[in-house]
Structure formats: C-alpha cells, structure tokens
Amino acid sequence: MPWPLSCPFPPLAITPPPAPPAEDTSSAGFWFLTVLFAALWVIAWRISQHRHPYKACPRCSGSGKQYGTWFTKSFRACDRCGGVGREYRAFARAPYKQNEHKRRGRR
Numbered sequence: 001m002p003w004p005l006s007c008p009f010p011p012l013a014i015t016p017p018p019a020p021p022a023e024d025t026s027s028a029g030f031w032f033l034t035v036l037f038a039a040l041w042v043i044a045w046r047i048s049q050h051r052h053p054y055k056a057c058p059r060c061s062g063s064g065k066q067y068g069t070w071f072t073k074s075f076r077a078c079d080r081c082g083g084v085g086r087e088y089r090a091f092a093r094a095p096y097k098q099n100e101h102k103r104r105g106r107r
Contacts, residue, residue, distance in 0.1 A: 053092035057081035 056062030060078035064085035068074040077083030 049089060049092045053088055054086040055089045057085055057087050060085060062086060 057064070057078055057080055059080040060066055062085045064078055064081060064083040065075040066078045068076075078085070081087050
C-alpha cells in the first residue's frame with residue numbers, strides 16, 4: 001500500500017525546483033538600437049540645420065528693434081542681429097556657402 005487510505009491525497013514526490021531560465025546578459029541589441037536612434041537623430045538634426053539655418057534673435061525676439069528704456073516708443077536697430085531679427089542656429093553654416101550661384105539669383 002503506497003499511502004494510507006485515510007489521507008485523500010497521495011504524498012508529493014520531492015523533486016528539485018526547475019532551473020531558472022537562462023537570462024540574456026548581453027545588451028548588444030539595446031546598444032545597437034541606441035546608437036542607431038542617435039545616428040538617425042543626428043542626421044535629421046543636420047538636415048534641419050541645413051534647411052532652416054536661422055533662429056529668432058533672442059535679444060529683440062525677432063523684431064529687429066531695440067526699444068528704449070525711458071522713452072518706450074522709440075527704438076533702434078538691435079545690436080546683436082543688426083536689425084535683421086534673426087541669427088544662425090548653433091552649428092549652422094551659411095546656407096549658400098557651397099552654392100554661391102543660388103544666392104546671386106535671389107537678390
């Protein structure tokens with residue numbers, strides 16, 4: 001008789017617990033995706049820098065005018081941007097530096 005009849009459940013066999021699943025300790029996939037994302041971001045940023053090289057002047061907020069402190073209705077050309085109201089973004093090159101022939105047609 002393998003177990004007593006008074007116990008409704010048979011005794012459990014003692015077996016060692018199953019081995020935990022092997023963890024993937026290499027993070028090569030994560031770093032590959034991180035580098036790929038960074039490269040795509042840099043390429044998109046450089047295209048944006050080339051297509052839109054200017055930003056609004058932070059001193060005059062793009063108006064090109066510097067207003068007086070005491071006489072608030074008087075103004076002069078902004079010292080930072082020269083009255084243009086825009087300046088180059090960080091790391092932006094002159095847009096027609098390589099293509100001077102395109103610039104001559106737009107004057």
